[in-house]
Amino acid sequence: MTHAPRPDRGAPAPLPLPVSKLILFDLDGVLVDTLPVMRSAWQAVCAQHGIDIPFRSYAKHLGRPFSDIMATLGVRQIEEVASTYDAVSTRDAHLARPFPGIEAALHTITAGGQRIGVVTSKPLARAVPLLERLRCPFSVVRAPGRERGKPAPDTLLAALVETGTDPADATYVGDMAVDQEAARRGGLRYVHAGWGYGEPTAPEPLTAHEPAQLFGLLRDSLAPEEAA
Incomplete structure (x- = not known):
């Protein structure tokens, strides 16, 4: 039985991505x-709904659904805020x-x-x-x-x-x-x-x-x- 050459111990061998279908x-x-789009939409949300939460605080939670992020940030008027965010995101989609x-x-x-x-x-x-x-x-x-x-x-x-x-x-x-x-x-x-x-x-x-x-x-x- 033959064995593959051992990698140089001075540098770790690169790990390949396993084959996936x-x-x-x-x-x-x-x-x-899409960060420019999200920043523009969040600034509009803050201006229109009187929310004082910086974009960096919003961005920490990217990856989660918007309603979950709003709940985490303590924003109550989720439907109204989501409507504004969606409208501005659609308007500014060209920035992506x-x-x-x-x-x-x-x-x-x-x-x-x-x-x-x-x-x-x-x-x-x-x-x-x-x-x-x-x-x-x-x-x-x-x-x-x-x-x-x-x-x-x-x-x-x-x-x-x-x-x-x-x-x-x-x-x-x-x-x-x-x-x-x-x-x-x-x-x-x-x-x-x-x-x-x-x-x-x-x-x-x-x-x-x-x-x-x-x-x-x-x-x-x-x-x-x-x-x-």
């Missing part, structure tokens, strides 16, 4: 830079930009045989137009409906049910601690998007520092007959 992505902070290299990375991943999808806390009415800019073949796009939002794993599991995928065959790429927790609770592998808005929690996950690195991790994990 379905790669799910968060939207904000992973696929699209796909992260450099993300579209090419997605196309490369799908060309390698993996399916891709999106699980986001953003309402579908605002998520879908942003995703259309990427011109990618998403197999599934899910946002909380009756399901609980992140960090609960419900929307991730709903995406798996819709695509007929086992949790062991799926990976979630996110940028916030709630994404990491949702993946853990759902039994999915997790990869942290180092170009996003948040920081991971312990245990330290596999991290892609730029979109182009995602395919490299996938490619390096393929068996020789699959990579040929």
Whole structure:
């Protein structure tokens, strides 16, 4: 029996992303830079509803459904605030930009045989137009409906049910601690998007520092007959 060469002890070997049949992505902070849109919408909320909460306090909770963030921040008029936030977010959606290299990375991943999808806390009415800019073949796009939002794993599991995928065959790429927790609770592998808005929690996950690195991790994990 032959053994693979041992890595140089002077530098840890890179950890490859395990092969997955379905790669799910968060939207904000992973696929699209929507921070300018969110800042504009939150400033409008504060001005119109007399709320004195800085954007940085709101941004700490990104990844969770908007109503959950409002409850955490102690905002009571949630429906009125949500209406303002949605209207301004739609008006200023042009400020959002796909992260450099993300579209090419997605196309490369799908060309390698993996399916891709999106699980986001953003309402579908605002998520879908942003995703259309990427011109990618998403197999599934899910946002909380009756399901609980992140960090609960419900929307991730709903995406798996819709695509007929086992949790062991799926990976979630996110940028916030709630994404990491949702993946853990759902039994999915997790990869942290180092170009996003948040920081991971312990245990330290596999991290892609730029979109182009995602395919490299996938490619390096393929068996020789699959990579040929």
